[in-house]
Amino acid sequence: MDEGLRFNFDDLVEMAVTGDVSQPAVRRGGYVHWPDGVGEILPGMYGITYSARVGDRAFGWAGDHVEPGVSIAHADERADYALHYLTCIGNEAEVVTGLARGARGVITGEHARLLVDFPPEVLEEMTIGDTIQIRTRGRGLRLESHPGIEFKQTSPALARALGLRTEAGTEAGRVSCPVAMELPPRIMGSGAELNAEFVDQDLMSGDRALMAELGID
Structure with missing residues (x-):
C-alpha cells in the first residue's frame, strides 16, 4: 500500500452478525415487464444461485436482478438493518449450520439482501435457511491522511485491494484509484x-x- 496513505485500521471494531440463506421470492402475478413491453416470468433475487458468480458476465442471463452466489437476510427487522449497516465488502463469512458448516466465504455486495460468494463445492452442501455468520469490520473506516475522503461499507481487505495511491506533485497529495x-x-x-x-x-x-x-x- 502507498506509504502516504494512513488508515485507522487499528481503531475499527470487529463484530459478529448473522443472516440466513433466503428463499427465492416472486411477485404476485409473476410477470416482469421489460422495456420492450413484453412480460416474462424469470428467476431473480434471493436464494442460492449456482450458475452465476461475481466476475461472470453482467448481461445475457435469462433472469431479472439475478444475485450471484448466496443471498442472506435476517428475519428480525432491526437485526437485518444491523446486517446491512455493519457488513462491509470483503468481510469473511462462515457457514455455522447445516452440511456446509465451517465453510468460509466472502461478502461481495449488497442488494435487497447481502451477497456472499462461496466455492461451488460449498454451494452443493448448502440449503435454504442455513445460517451465515459474518465478522464485520470496516464501518467507521477513515483515511486519516486524507480526511475529506469518505468510505462506505469498505473492509480493510477491500481498502488494501483498491490500489489507492497518492499522486506526486499534487496539492495535499491527491489520491487516485484505478x-x-x-x-x-x-x-x-x-x-x-x-x-x-x-x-x-x-x-x-x-x-x-x-x-x-x-x-x-
Missing part, C-alpha cells in the same frame, strides 16, 4: 434516491442504446 470505467449520472436508476447505507444503486441497463453508447453492453 477504475474499469467512468459512467455519467444519467445512467443511474432505482436506488439513487434512497439511503446509500442500505440499498444498492441500479444502472439503467434496459436502455440498450445508452448501454452501447457508453461501451458497457
